[in-house]
Amino acid sequence: MGKGDTRWFVHDRFGMFIHWGLYSLPARHEWVRHAERIPNEAYEIYFEMFNPDLFDPKAWAKAAREAGMKYFVITTKHHEGFCLWDTKYTDYKVTNTPVGRDLLREIVDAFRGEGLKVGFYYSLLDWHHPDFTIDRIHPLRDLPPEEIAKLNSTRDMKRYAQYMRDQVTELLTNYGKVEIIWFDFSYPGENGKGRDDWESEKLYELVHRLQPGIIVDNRLDLPGSGDIETPEQFTPDKGMVDAQGNPVVWEGCQTFSGSWGYFRDEMSWKIPRMCIEMLINHVSRGGNLLMNVGPTSRGYIDRRALDRLAAYGEWMKYNSRSIYGCGTAPAEFPAPADCRYTWNPETKRLYLHCLVWPFKHVHLENLAGKVKYAQLLADGSEIRIREEKTDNLNSHTPQGALTLELPTLLPGQGCEVPVIELVLK
Template identity: 55%
Template structure:
C-alpha cells in the first residue's frame, strides 16, 4: 500500500495526457460528471497491474473445437443440448486456478460468466440454462470469486451481450441459425415471434445480478457490438441505460469498450485490441488499453489446435504491452473437467519463472520518456516513481557489451534485475557502455535495471 501513494502522484504526468486525450472532451457528451483526474485515480490499480488472466469456459469445452463451434457449425439449441446434459466439471478447483494465476504474476482475472452460447456459470434466477441445473449443481462464478479474491487477485466478469440460446434474441448475421443469404425477408421470417425488448430486459437483469450478488467487482468485460446491417449496437442493448446501471451498482468498476458507446466521452474505460502482434501495439501508445491474447488460436478449450505461442512470444506480448503503456490479459480455456490442460500449465509455469525475477519491469511501469533512446533490438519500460529504467534484452550481446546511446549523465547505476548484480558502466563519448557477462542469464529475455538521475 505504501507504494501506491507516491506512484499515483509520480505517474500523473504520463497518465493524464492519455486520459485527457480520450476525454478531450467536451467535444463529446458525457454520461457522468467524472473528471480525468478522478478517472486516473479509479483506474490506478489497473494501470499499475499491467497483467491479467482471461478465462473462457463454458459448454463449448465439451466439443473442444472452438468457443464459436455453435456458430461455425450452425448447431441448433436441440443439438447443442447434449453438452448441457453432459456438463460435469469434476476436477474444477478454482483455488488451484487462482494460485496458478498468482504465480504467473497476474494481478486480475476475468471469467466468462456467460459467453455467446447463452450458458450461465452463475446461478441466475432468470434462466434454467445455468451451471446449477447441470450435474455440477454449483454456482461456479461464486467459487471463482471466492478463490481469486482470497489470493488478492482483482475480480473481473466477462458477460456476452449476445445469446444464441435465448428464444427472444433476434437472429442476426453471427447467429448459428442465420440465413444462408442475407435479406430483410429472410431475417423477418426467422425472427417472427422474437422480441428484442424482452431479451434486453433479460440482459439488464442478469448484469444487475452479477454486480449485486458477488461483492465488489473490479472489471466488467462486455462483448460485443456489431452495429452494421443485420448486426446489433448500442440501441439494441440500450447501452446508455446499461452503463449507467453498471456504474450505479459498482461505482469503481472498470468497463471495456464494446458497448458501442464511442460517441460519449466516458462511454468506455479502455480499448481492447484483440490478438494483434506486438508491433501493432505501438499505435495505442498514449491511450488506455488492454490487449487480449490467447496462448493458442482459440479462446475456449480446443483439443486439436496446435498453434501455441512460445515462451518468447508470450514475453514479447507482455513486455511490448507495458513498453507502450498498456495491459496484457492472457487467456486460458479450461477443459470440460474444469482444469487447465498441460499446455496452458506449461505456459503459465514459464511465465512464473520469468515474472518471479523480473516483475519490477512490468508492475507500475509504462513507456519510457523520449529522452531515452531504445538500444538496438531491445525494449524499454519505465517506473517514474522509482526512477528506474528497464532494458529488456531481446538479443543478448555476443561480445558482452551493451551500448546505451545518448545516456551519458542520465544513469546513476546499472544492474541485472533478476539478482541485483552490478553491471560495470563506462562513458564512451555521449553514450554509456555496459559490460555484461559472456554467459547469458537463465532467462529468455534478461532485464537490465538502470537507476536514472
C-alpha cells in the first residue's frame, strides 16, 4: 500500500471536512454547476460576488476542537475550479474576488492554532479550466456532439495534468506541514477520466517527494497508492479489509445533511444522536469519521451545523476515552444486542456503547473472570459485575459471561449514548 504515516490518524479517529467555495452563494449543493448545466459565463456572477465578510476561521477551528475533532480537511479547489489560495497558475482564485485575501492561509493558521492537523482536499476535476475536456459529468455534457468535439479539440489534458502538479506543489510547499491530501475523484470508463488523464503516477510521486509521510486517499485510480479507503455517505457494516482479508485503514466521510456545500433549503439533517452513533459505529469497526460542514457564503458555520458540533462536544467531553486510540474489539468479545464495543489495546480497556439502555442488566459473552472493574464513563460511577448464577429467574448469567448490574436511570451529562468502561485484568 501507500507510504503515508497513519499512526496518528488511527489514534485520533475524528476529523472535520470543510466544503467551501463559490457554490456557497447559490446555496443549492456543491454540484450545482453539474445539476443545472451552468456554463462558465453564467457562473461568473458568484466569483464577482464572493465576499465572506463574516469569515472567522478561528471560530471554525474552535468549534472543531470543542467537538473533539483532531484534524481537518479543507477544499482548496472543488470541481468548480475556484481556488481558495493565491495560486500563480490561474486568475480564478480568492485573491481576485472582493475579499481579496488568501483565505486558505488564515484557515490553516487558525486550525493549527487550535492544535488540529492539516489536510487539503484538491479536486482532480475542474469545470472551469480551459484544458479540462468535456466528459460525461461536465456541465456542458448536453451540448451537441459536434460542438463538444470542437471545444475539446483545443483542450489538452496533459497541460491540465501539469497545472494540477504545479498547484499541488504550491499547496505542499507554502503552508508548512500538511498531514493529509485528499484527491477527488476518478471515474474511468467511457467518456470518463482516470489515472492516465491525471497522470496519477507523477502526481503521487510529487506529493511524497514534497511531504514525506503524508497520507494520500485512494481516489487517484492508482491501485496500491492509497493509504486510506474512503467510503462516502454510508457506514460500512463491518471493518474494511484488502484482497487478502487484512484490515485496512479507512475513513468514512459523512455529512450532517444531504449536501457537502452549504444548502440553504436542505431538510434531511441528521439528529445529534444519530451523529454520535455514526462516530461510534465508525470507530467500533476500525475506521475514522470525517464529518463535514459547509460554511455559508458570508463565511460562518450555520446554526444547524453548530448545534450538531456542540452535541459531539458534550458527548466527547465525557466519553472521548472510548474513541481516541480505540478501534475494533477482539473477535472473542461479541457485543450484546443494540451495543457497540471499542477497544484500546494500549490501556487494555473495553468500551461498551449502549445504543439502547438495557433494563437492570446486560450479559457480556466470554468476559467472565477477565474484568477487573467496570464504571459508567460519563461520571466514573461503579457498575457492579456478577459472574455466578443466582436464583433470580430474570437475570441468570450465561456460562462464560459477565453480567453488569445497571441503574434504571442515567445521570444527565455525557449519556446521550451511555458508555461503560471495562478495565480488563
